[in-house]
Every structure is written in structure tokens, then in C-alpha cells.
Amino acid sequence: MIDKALIGGKKYYGLIAVLLGVIGVGFLCYLWQFFHGLGITGMGRDVSWGLYIAQFTFLVGVAASAVMVVLPYYLHNYKAFGRITVLGEFLAISSVAMCMLFIFVDMGQPLRVLNVLLHPTPNSVMFWDMLVLSGYLALNILIGWISLDCERKGVAPPKWIKPFVYLSIPWAVSIHTVTAFLYAGLPGRHLWLTAIMAARFIASAFASGPSLLIILCLIVRKTTRFDPGKEAVQTLAKIVTYAMIINLFFLGLEFFTAFYSRIPGHMQPLVYLYAGLEGHGVLIPWMWTSTALAALSLVLLVNPVTRRHESVLVVAVVSVFFSTWIDKGMGLVVGGFIPNPLEEVVEYVPTLPEVLITLGVWAIGFLILTILFKIAITVKEGVEEAGA
Amino acid sequence: MYDGGKIVAGLVVFLAVVTSPIWYNVVAGKAEYRPDPKIVSQEKQCVAPKAWMTAMHMTLLNSWRDSVVREDNRVYVAANGKTYNMSLSKTCMQCHPNKSEFCDRCHNYASVNPYCWDCHVEPKEKK
């Protein structure tokens, strides 16, 4: 099937070329970082994780959200999602690939990455995160590829794939739970030390991931002869609506606990993010943008009239995507480090090479996504034309 | 196979290019070159026989490293019962202070780049 990725139109080649260009720039910056050290980033002794880990955290959510199409289709036999399960799985593959790359570019000694496997350490959540992410990647490659191949041949998927499909459902939940545990078990980081961290992660994941999938479905419909289906898009929109409401509810719970208890350690990071602390507040405009986008998306999503209108829906889901990207990315990761353990406020701003490396990794993810979608769509077009 | 001839020709060219350094050395007569490390030592006997050290010093060093850093165990008992302080700088390099002739000659030849000296400080050599 891979051959289908090699033949395409001008626009397809153009997109690939642009992505390769961005990857090239990112790679050059990475070489610089590789030889010079992480000192070329904005990170420092006080804010020791930044843009890279923020992207990683957000993208684990996007990856996990594939379960939102797999579960209704396989467990509830919801036919409308049959057309897009492969797309969901392929989105998961490219997201997990980006997650792994973001961890890799964040490492101080990347050549020693295998130490995690050579010296397995079950008490470290990072060890488990590596296991569940690799497992999830393998599951999605296996399931996505086998189902697409069967679709191409016009046969039913083999029986042995079913257990893997069922396994992938709790596995998707596990990747985001374990990622939340990276944060939620650290004494002294009050923004992260919250029992609903995993629940929040999963809620925001099921809002942001399906939002991206809706956007991708609409692009696919516009640029190819394959239509993912209006019903599938509308059902995804409902999932986004509920997930976003739950996500914001959870965020509200965090505010209640912090500000009703009035425990300074719990309030300070939130004050820093939304109002500034000791005169520092580079993230304030970002956090309020996130809030405004969340409010806008809710208005558009909750109202069935606007939600059913696809051009309005696009605005809503783009808002959800960027709102959660800010809140769960930079807001969550950087906010956790401010103030530092000595209660000093030291801020973080990414540097240009850091941003370019980040864009490079996103471009790799989108390159993988583009190629996988090209293959899937070409197969689906072929099947539909043969059927017609 | 489509275009079989072109593929085979391509493979031949590829192999020729990849192996060119070997042919170059054969033609230039350098193929039999052997590195010649200079062994300066203040003791009569190393912690293990010379032939064994030549082949296995990296294993020994790794085991010393783990023993000292991870187990806080610093005493090495050699085969003849003699004890040594397991330390790269304080034991190995005290006896062999000529890193450039002792370590680097072979390492450069074998194109290995151990990261010992990224952190451990090499002894100052008399020029």
C-alpha cells in the first residue's frame, strides 16, 4: 500500500516539500542544540521543562483521543465511525511519533536514551510512560494497517485483530493517565499535585483530539473524492462539546480548591498564569486567549444550530484546539515551575531555535500524517469507485 | 524484475564507493599498519596481565566505575592478591600518565571515542 504515497497531485507534492523544508530548518537547529547543549533554549535551572515537554503533554492527549472513534465503532457498532476509524488511528500514530520526538529533543544526553531500557526502573513514571507510548504506537500501526489492507481487499478484518482492538481502548486511557502521573506525584509542585490531573488530561484530550480530527475530515472532504460523512463529523462535534464542558468543569475545580482553601502554594501558580506574580506574567495574554477561545467554543458548540453549521463548527473546534493547546501545554508545564521551590519568580520564554525545533517536530508529525492519510484516502477512494 | 540491469549496476557502484577506503589503504600499502601505543609505567605489574588488559581494559574500567560510583566499593583485589584503589585518575593514569601515547594511539586508529575525558581530567603531559 505504501506505493500509494508515492503518486499524488501537485498540491500533495507541494505540501510534502513545504513540510520537508520546515523539518530541514528544525533539524539544523537540532544539530546546533545537539552539539552545544540545551543552553540554546530558554530553559534554565528554575524552569527546567518548557516548550518541548508542553508539546509532548498536549500531543499525548491527541494520540489518546483515537479511542473516541475506535470505542463507538467497535464496542457499540456505530457505523458512521467505520469510515474514519483508520483516520483516527493514523492520527494517533503521528501524534505518538511526535511525543517521542519531543521527549528525545528535550534530553540532555539523547544518545543514552536506551539506558531507560537497559536499567529498567519500575518506580519511575517515565519508565512506564515509555512502555505505554511504545505499546500504543505498535497497537495503532498494527490495527490501522491491517484494517486498511482488508478494506482494500474488500474482506472482513481477521478475527485475531479484535483482541488488539479491545486492548487499544484501555491502553489509550493508560497513556494519558501515566503522562498525568509524571506531574501529579511530585511533592512541592502545587499546580501539578492534584488528584484530578489524569481526569483533566483525559477530558481535554477528548476535546482537542476529536477537534483536530474534525478539521482533518473537512480538509479531506474538500481536497479528495472521499467524504468522511456528515454524521461522523456531527457525532465528533458532540463528543468535543461534552469533553470540553467536562474539561472546563475540572479546571474550575482546581480554582475552587486553590482559592477557597487559600493555601498560598496552590494559589501562586494560578495567580502567576492569569494575573501575574511579583510583576511577572508573560503568559497572561496566552492564558486569557485560552479562556476566551474556550468560552467562544462553548457558545458555538452547546447551541445545536451553530454546531450543525459546519463552517461555524470549524471556528468552534479550532478554538477548542488552540485553547487546550495553550492551557495544557505551556500553561500547565511552565506554570508548575513558577514560583520555583525557593518561592522566587523566574520566567521562561522559548528562544527562536527552540521554536524552530518544535516546528520541525510538528512538521515531522504532519509529514507522517500526510503520508498515512494519503494512503488511507487513496485506498478508500478506490474501494468506493469499485463499488459504484 | 524491472530495470534489473540498472539496479545491479547501481548496487555495484554503491558497494564500490562504500568500500573505497579499504581499497585505498590496500593500494597505498597502509593496510598492515598497526598502532604502537607507548607503555610507560611506574609499576612492574599491571592490575592484570598485559594481553588481557589490551583486550579487556574497557570492561575492567566499566566494572570499576560501577563498583565505585554505585556500590561505594573502592578496593580492587588483583589475581595475585594485591589491592588497588579503583580510580582512573588516581590509579591508572598515575602509572600511565602519557594519555596521548598510551590511550589515544589505539583509540584514534580504531576510531573509538570513549567519553572518559569529557569529564575526567587527563594528566598534564610533559612535552
Next chain:
Amino acid sequence: MGVNRRDFLKITGLGALAGAGSKVAADLVFKDQAEAREARSNKGAFVGKRWAMVVDTKKCIEKVEKDGCRDCAIACHTVHNVPDFGNPKDEIKWIWQEPYEHAFPNQHHPYTAEGLEGAPFVVFCNHCDNPPCVRVCPTKATFKREDGIVMMDFHRCIGCRFCMAACPYGSRSFNWRNPRPFIQNIQENFPTRMRGVVEKCLFCEERLAEGLSPACVEACKVKALIFGDLEDPDSEVREILHTHRSIQRKPGLGTMPQIYYIV
């Protein structure tokens, strides 16, 4: 890949002869762990069961306010090849001074005793009995030794900085770039670090192995730093803690820090 001592001895075929020095054999001969440890240490090494430090803050503050003393930090950073990058972002610190309200954020209130607000408190790794950094490390590059020292294996650290996120004291520093060019006088008998690994105070384990007290303790002219074995009932640290009121940094987090401050 690491070869442990046992495998290594098997490989070399010297196991039978060399066994006497190995940890395994020593553990069999000596029932007592500390005795066993003594047997595999060099002659004259300091061996303890639970190392700890007491800071006599009164003496320290008086001295610092008199002449801006930084003896402990200078001594430590010199013998351990700690670089000076000249900017706070990349800064590497093993031992340093923090104002009271930053060292003890939970203890601080508007009516703090005169002279305490802003007073310099010396801080470093707490060598916690329950260290979060050790719990999160994905490669066991940082681990707790039998004698309580929270140790770093710089060879194994992958630079993920999970330990920095986990440490509630800000005691860990990362090499954001190659430290070598930023070390003024490189000490030959202690390694520097390379870019991309985390480092911190190691309680001078390399000096203890030679029967020397920690560099900071040795450098302190007013004897404000007292180092010793908490499991030794006759030790000076036990005596001082028994007779003085002491506090720890953020004890509520359950990390059980082993640096005690007499106020």
C-alpha cells in the same frame, strides 16, 4: 552495557582468587553492613550508617553579616570543578545562601524575629531519607546509598530533568552547556561534568572515602557546619540535635530531609 562485578569476575576467570574483595563475599563474612562496607573501602575511610548535617545558623549568619563569608561555597565549588557561567539561567550550585524567607517559605510571617528576615541561610541537597528525585529517575542515575547519601551516577544520567521537577528544594542543577570552559582552576583529581547531565551536592562522598570531612565543613572557620552519623548515638550531630531546637526545610512534604538547622 554495564557489567556487574560478579559477571565481570566470571568473565575474567579470576573469581576464586579475587572474591575476597567483592561486595558479595564481604557481605557473607561480615554480618554488620557497616563493617562490610568498611572492608571494601580504602584504609582510613569514613564509614557511616546515616550521614547528616547540622547547620548552626546563628554562627553562620553572624559571620556572613560581618564579612560576607562564602567560604563553604567557594571551597565546595573549587574542589568539585563547579563552573561559573556568569548568568542565573545556566547557574550550577551545590551549596549557596538563600534569604530566610526563601529557604523556609512556610515559616515566614510578618512578625518574624528581627534579623531573621533576609538573613542568609546556607542550603544544599538535603540528602532526603525519602528522596523524590530518586523515585522519579528513569535510569537509577540518581540513587540513595546505604549510608543515606543521595548519589549521582553522571555516566548514566540521560538529562531528562525529571529529578529537577521532583526536587522540592531546587537543589539540582543541569549542565545546559559544556561546563569545562567555565571552570577557572580545574582540579585534576575530581571529574568535571559534561553538557546534558544533572548534578548536585554529593556530601563529598569522594572525600569521605579518603577519611576527609566534607569540603564545606572543613572550610567553615566558625564551625557552623557539623557533619556526622545520625545512627551513631555518640556522634556530635546527635548530641546537638538532642540539646537544641532544630528545623528542616519543608518537612510537611514527607521527604525527610537530613539537613537540620539550629535557629
